[in-house]
Amino acid sequence: MTKHHVIIVAGGSGQRMQTSIPKQFLLLDGLPVLMHTINRFHKTLPDASIVLVLPSEHLAYWNELLAQFNFDVPHQIAKGGETRFHSVKNGLALVNSGLVGIHDAVRPLVSSSTILRTFEAAKIHGAAVPVLQPSESMRILNTDGTNGELIRDALRTVQTPQCFQAEKIIEAYKQEFRPDFTDDASVAEYADFKITLVEGNEENIKITRPIDLNVAEMFLKNIR
Amino acid sequence: MTKHHVIIVAGGSGQRMQTSIPKQFLLLDGLPVLMHTINRFHKTLPDASIVLVLPSEHLAYWNELLAQFNFDVPHQIAKGGETRFHSVKNGLALVNSGLVGIHDAVRPLVSSSTILRTFEAAKIHGAAVPVLQPSESMRILNTDGTNGELIRDALRTVQTPQCFQAEKIIEAYKQEFRPDFTDDASVAEYADFKITLVEGNEENIKITRPIDLNVAEMFLKNIR
Numbered sequence: 001m002t003k004h005h006v007i008i009v010a011g012g013s014g015q016r017m018q019t020s021i022p023k024q025f026l027l028l029d030g031l032p033v034l035m036h037t038i039n040r041f042h043k044t045l046p047d048a049s050i051v052l053v054l055p056s057e058h059l060a061y062w063n064e065l066l067a068q069f070n071f072d073v074p075h076q077i078a079k080g081g082e083t084r085f086h087s088v089k090n091g092l093a094l095v096n097s098g099l100v101g102i103h104d105a106v107r108p109l110v111s112s113s114t115i116l117r118t119f120e121a122a123k124i125h126g127a128a129v130p131v132l133q134p135s136e137s138m139r140i141l142n143t144d145g146t147n148g149e150l151i152r153d154a155l156r157t158v159q160t161p162q163c164f165q166a167e168k169i170i171e172a173y174k175q176e177f178r179p180d181f182t183d184d185a186s187v188a189e190y191a192d193f194k195i196t197l198v199e200g201n202e203e204n205i206k207i208t209r210p211i212d213l214n215v216a217e218m219f220l221k222n223i224r
Numbered sequence: 225m226t227k228h229h230v231i232i233v234a235g236g237s238g239q240r241m242q243t244s245i246p247k248q249f250l251l252l253d254g255l256p257v258l259m260h261t262i263n264r265f266h267k268t269l270p271d272a273s274i275v276l277v278l279p280s281e282h283l284a285y286w287n288e289l290l291a292q293f294n295f296d297v298p299h300q301i302a303k304g305g306e307t308r309f310h311s312v313k314n315g316l317a318l319v320n321s322g323l324v325g326i327h328d329a330v331r332p333l334v335s336s337s338t339i340l341r342t343f344e345a346a347k348i349h350g351a352a353v354p355v356l357q358p359s360e361s362m363r364i365l366n367t368d369g370t371n372g373e374l375i376r377d378a379l380r381t382v383q384t385p386q387c388f389q390a391e392k393i394i395e396a397y398k399q400e401f402r403p404d405f406t407d408d409a410s411v412a413e414y415a416d417f418k419i420t421l422v423e424g425n426e427e428n429i430k431i432t433r434p435i436d437l438n439v440a441e442m443f444l445k446n447i448r
Binding site: 129131134135136137138139140141146147148149150151152154155156157158159180182183185186189194195197202206208209211214215218219 | 353355358360361362363365370371373374375378379382383404406409410413421426430432433438439442443
């Protein structure tokens with residue numbers, strides 16, 4: 001059976017949350033966001049090996065939370081890096097073969113079917129990300145100061161987990177860091193891997209603003 | 225003083241709401257969405273002339289709602305067309321000079337400052353739309369079946385009101401209809417007008433899914 005790895009990236013310092021607690025630790029329906037996230041993967045892929053990438057200054061707090069919530073899903077810890085790229089790279093150091101899904105800690109509402117679809121596509125094609133069609137028109141800023149229309153039908157909003165054949169993404173992360181690496185797909189792309197798109201789920205929002213927690217609370221009731 | 229016109233487009237039939245009532249008529253904090261929308265413009269620009277573009281089959285229902293809610297903000301009615309383009313064109317038939325803002329009926333949470341900023345920029349530059357930076361990575365589908373990264377910093381999500389010098393947008397709407405006219409800015413652009421971007425407000429969401437009503441309810445408490 002193919003080995004599944006999950007790297008959960010909890011590097012953010014939560015400056016946009018108007019609170020001193022990083023957003024992955026905030027309570028969603030009584031449980032820290034990050035525990036919801038880990039639970040989703042553990043329930044969907046019980047045999048997956050889970051790596052949590054955490055800034056070292058958050059480790060003591062995380063250990064307190066584990067005790068407080070009797071949270072016992074097994075996971076390894078990797079140290080957060082300077083940027084998301086460096087954090088993921090530290091997580092990948094604990095991965096060897098099989099498939100790896102790289103997921104934002106602050107996306108606690110990924111559905112089982114999104115997880116399975118994305119891993120499955122990565123197994124077949126090498127690299128896959130879940131996407132949705134945006135509901136709004138978009139424009140692009142040109143370098144000459146003008147801006148132009150983008151055809152909405154051709155656009156996709158990218159979610160996580162971004163899933164890869166492990167050897168491939170480990171190889172891609174050997175590149176030099178570039179500031180325009182906004183996600184793992186972009187890293188893989190610079191290493192010339194083709195990205196397969198699969199359907200995400202609309203509940204799979206990123207919790208970045210205070211109101212997102214309330215939205216997540218509403219979605220939580222509906223999610224499978 | 226410059227004359228202000230507002231065209232509120234309520235053409236949608238609400239198929240995505242899982243309800244038979246078009247979404248602009250659903251209650252938000254006890255008042256139909258569309259009345260919130262009209263109120264926002266009336267309070268911000270009390271002298272503006274408001275045109276509501278409504279499918280003729282909704283007119284009787286709208287009149288009932290007006291009576292039921294004692295809603296007395298003056299507005300003219302124009303008939304909804306086959307597509308958004310045709311609806312806006314019908315609305316523009318009631319507009320002559322000055323400035324015109326074209327707004328989605330299902331965006332009841334546009335802030336006064338977004339309205340004022342956009343009209344002001346249109347007055348100076350001819351055509352302006354409110355935008356926000358997206359919070360997610362985006363990818364674009366290429367015609368050869370591949371897909372590529374878009375640099376998120378260069379992308380903007382487009383809101384309404386889309387504001388124009390009246391003569392300019394009336395002229396632009398004399399073009400033949402094209403299926404890729406996704407909004408008024410794209411119509412103006414095909415007529416070679418430059419679009420100025422101004423900052424929108426994050427509460428200014430489009431109510432298209434049932435959960436959006438709950439999100440709007442939460443935002444309503446915060447909005448100025």
